[in-house]
Amino acid sequence: MADPYPQRIVCMTEEPTEVLYALGEEHRIVGISGFTVRPPRARKEKPKVSAFTSAKIDEILKLKPDLAIGFSDIQADIARDLIKAGVEVWISNHRSVDGILAYIRRLGAMVGAGDKAEAYAQQAERHIAQVQAAASQFKRRPRVYFEEWDDPLITGIRWVAELIRLAGGDDVFPQMAGESLAKHRILGDQGEVVRQAPDIILGSWCGKRFRPERVAARDGWDAIPAVRNGDLYEIKSPIILQPGPAALFDGLSAMHAIFAEWAKRQAA
Structure with missing residues (x-):
């Protein structure tokens, strides 16, 4: 019998590439x-x-795809063009840790690998539980500012805020994390970060290198505990800014390692 799946x-x-591999x-x-x-x-x-906001439609069509997979409203125009050309398209729009887990299961089912996807999702859930259990031992949780972009300042999206909490920290802008669009997570006043006084600053500047020295040099930021103590760290974009397995495994582990070292110093 011929394979009935894409x-x-x-x-x-x-994220679909990482999951399918x-x-x-x-x-x-x-x-x-x-x-x-x-x-x-x-x-x-x-x-x-393809890139994220653009794609080589002609090149995609030459590949004769029976399914194209994308993410979010940002790829709506690409999806429209492919649909007009007769290609079946799936655009996911998940923004949370639970959403990532559901995405793994859904994508696996779409290619006839539901059992393998379930096992993979459960592996991720076990990893999350292990990190969360380790973080529960912290005597004090760090207050964390996550910066997704530097000009203008953009705070972390929902799954990032959730992973910060699971890793043992507290996001200082939780009210902004629920905004799915980056333009709604812009901080109009840099002084707001100063007032929040984060213990740790994490940067992931969406494809360009995080520069902690530039952050530390911002007007008034020398008053922030994270800046005073040198607790500014980069989390590489590929392991935190894509809503896929990388964030649940490597991204979560990277943040937890930073928080655990900070918590150890506080307990000393």
Whole structure:
């Protein structure tokens, strides 16, 4: 019997590529996002046919895809063009840790790998539980400011705020994390960060290198505990800013390691 599931998938963002490789279903992928870095071999094996806000529609159509997978309203125009050209498109729009777990399960089911996806999602859930259990031992939780962009200042999206909490910290702008669009997470007043007095500053400047020295040099920021104590750290964009497995595994672990070291110093 012929395989009834999609055979020629174009992944227009990073997370479907990472999931399909993790499930051993990478043979179904015929094109990927140019931003893909996980797994590293995907860049060598698959043609790069899209960015995040743009895509090479003609190149995608040459691949004769039977499914294109993207993420969020930002890719709505790309999806429209592909749909007009007769391509089946799935645009996910998950923004939370639970949403990422559901995404893994849903994508696995779409390619006939539901059992493998369930096992992978449960592996992620076990990792989250282990980190959360370790974080529960902290005598004091750090107050954390996460910066997604520096000009203008943009705070972390919902899954980032949730992972901060699971890793043992408290996001200083939880009320902004629920805003799905970056423009609604812009801090109009840099002094608001000073007033929140975070113990730790995490930066992930969406594709460019985080510069802690520039952050520390901002007017008045020398009063922030994180700046006074040198607790400014980069979390690489590929492991935290994509709503996929990387955030649940490496992103969460990276934040927890930083928080655990801080908590250890407080207890000394």
